[in-house]
Amino acid sequence: MINKSILVIDDDQIILESLCGFLASEGFETDGADSFKVALSRLENSRYNLVITDINLPDGDGLEILDIIRNKHPQTVAIVITGYGTIESAVTSIKRGAHDYLTKPIIDDELRMAVARAINQQSLMSENERLRVQLERKFSIENIISQDYKMAKIFELIEAIADTKATVLMAGPSGTGKSMLARAIHHRSARRGKPFVEVSCGALPETLLESELFGHAKGSFTGAVANKEGKFLAADGGTIFLDEISNASAALQAKLLRVLEARQFEPVGSNKTRTVDTRIILASNKNMTQEVQRGRFREDLYYRINVITIELPPLCDRVGDIRLLAEHFMKIYCSQNNREKLGITDEAMQYLERYSWPGNVRELEKVIERAALLGKGRFISADDLPDIVKQEKNSRQRTYNKMSLKDALAEPEKNIIRQALEANHWNRQETAKALQINRTTLFKKMKYYGLYTEAEKLGLI
Ligand SMILES: Nc1ncnc2c1ncn2[C@@H]1O[C@H](COP(=O)(O)OP(=O)(O)O)[C@@H](O)[C@H]1O
Ligand SMILES: [Mg+2]
Structure with a gap:
């Protein structure tokens, strides 16, 4: 583990040295600065977990250091040292972003505790930042792996329509990345700061689904003990993603049509009309034209939905992506589980590229996760792959081996x-x-x- 680093700023050499000495003996990396000027250059050149600064410096104001930390180093926490223990300067410094203050003379135990609290706070902050970055990354197009021209066209389309209000229908078999792209659209739109709400229309019985989506009034049915807001309202200002839309019942389809046309609906058991500003993205792994032909899905609703349709190709139609995705998932799952793998053997890769992947990217992800976790060697080898991937009868029919x-x-x-x-x-x-x-x-x-x-x-x- 890397030691936490602390910058101590005080113009009193004796205090500076004794603080640095004490903190070093507690296991911290320490740097000292005996003036405002030196402090600035230290902050410019290094990253600290914690800064402990005196307020009164001969060539500058310690409170200004707080401003610099807040603006330029939001992941660093600060503790101030107030010379005369005046409560005013302590309050001012807390207002300007200090985490805590210490009064001179500084007592070891007090210092130890204040530092421990501040460092703890700092870890939480950087953990949050790390999670936030991870989330952003996960949903940015850059992290959606593909080199296939069909997918490149889809990415272009997504760029073009992300920041509009257009309804989008994601079509394609399960595991091809429909949910992932729906999120990417939301994150590329001006709505990114507002909620992205996902509802799987296949997972709930009809009546529950209706109240899940539109909310209900207290007492509208047994069990409705209080008013419920519903997902459409929860997604106000943001995006709602309705997965497995082909499962929607006739009643629900009628209600959806109205939301799509007027962004209006009434909660179950209420006659109070609600209006929402919600971007709607839908997904289906069934062929919607066929569902319409068979009379299972309203034609007028289908036309409303079918403004922009993004058809995701199954993985077996983009064999070139298999290697990229497999390596991508290997890196992710190795780092998540503290495993180290150097790569995937040629033999294993051949199996991966030949297999038909009925579960698409999701299935590939699971296979690589398992191999990264359970495999003993430094490479993912054929031994680490499940039998089903290796059986000839499950391979794609049209395998292309180099030949004229x-x-x-x-x-x-x-x-x-x-x-x-x-x-x-x-x-x-x-x-x-x-x-x-x-x-x-x-x-x-x-x-x-x-x-x-x-x-x-x-x-x-
Ligand atoms: N092009 C891609 N690049 C990286 N990961 C992908 C890609 N497509 C799908 N995935 C991953 O595969 C899994 C299944 O994708 P998902 O969007 O849930 O599919 P669907 O909604 O079509 O069933 C998810 O874990 C997703 O992150
Ligand atoms: Mg999905």
Whole structure:
């Protein structure tokens, strides 16, 4: 662990040295500054967890140091030392951002306790900052991994529409990143400071879902013991993300239509109309056009929803992303679990790239998480992958191994010719006609693929 660092500022050399000495003996990294000027240059050049400063400095005001810390080093906490123990200067310094104050003469125990409290506060602050940065990063487009041109187009579209109020429909199979992109849209819009509220429409029974979304009035049904606000109001000013929208009942669809048209609704059991300013993003892993055709989803609602549709391709249609994503997840899960892995072996990568990934990115993420956690070696190897990923029958049909087009077509061509011959009882004239090639070409191809010899042996020709 790295020692916490403290800068002590006092023009009295004796106090400065004794404070620094005491704090060093308590296990802190310490620096001293005996003037305002030196303090400024120290702050300019290093980062401190804590600054302890005298208020009265010959060449400047200790309170100004507090301002600098607040503005330029928000992750540093400050304690002031007040010379004459005047309560006014202590209050002023707290107002200007000091965490605590000490009065001269400084008693070791007091100092020890004040420093411990301040350092504790500082850790909390930097932890919050770290979490905030992590959150921002997680939702910024930069952290959505892809090199596929279909995804690049989607990112462009997201950039273009993020800061509008347009309703967005995310389509695509489960695990392709619909929720992740919905968040990214919110975080790229001016609404980012307001709530992003996610509701899974498949997870709740119809009646509960309605009150979950629109709220309810006290007494409107058994169990409604108090007024409830509902997610649409919770997302006022922000974004609401309605996942698995194809599950919405007819009644709910009617209510949604009105929200989409007028941003208005009434809570369950209430006739008080509410108006909200909410950006609506919806997602479905079902084919919505089909749902409309089958009469399960209102056509007028579908047209309202279908303003901007983002169709996320399944992972097997962007094989190039598998390596990138696998390496990305490996780094994440290794650092989260204090594991160290140098990479993924070629053999393991081949399995990953060949597998069909019915659960898409989510499934890949789980597989890598498990491998990073349980794998013993310095690389993720085939041994660390679940059997299902390694079974041939689960691989994608159209695997591309480096070969020419001619070689790639040889096998299918041979099969088609054989099937055509069989269908035509090995009559070459009929077969040639069926395949729309001339007899000479058929003959050459039969020779080339060894079908002629085969047929001869079997007495078919
Ligand atoms: N392009 C991507 N880059 C990085 N992580 C991704 C990407 N797409 C999906 N993920 C991750 O895969 C998991 C599933 O994504 P999610 O958005 O929940 O999918 P969906 O909502 O379509 O079911 C999440 O953990 C998400 O962070
Ligand atoms: Mg989702």
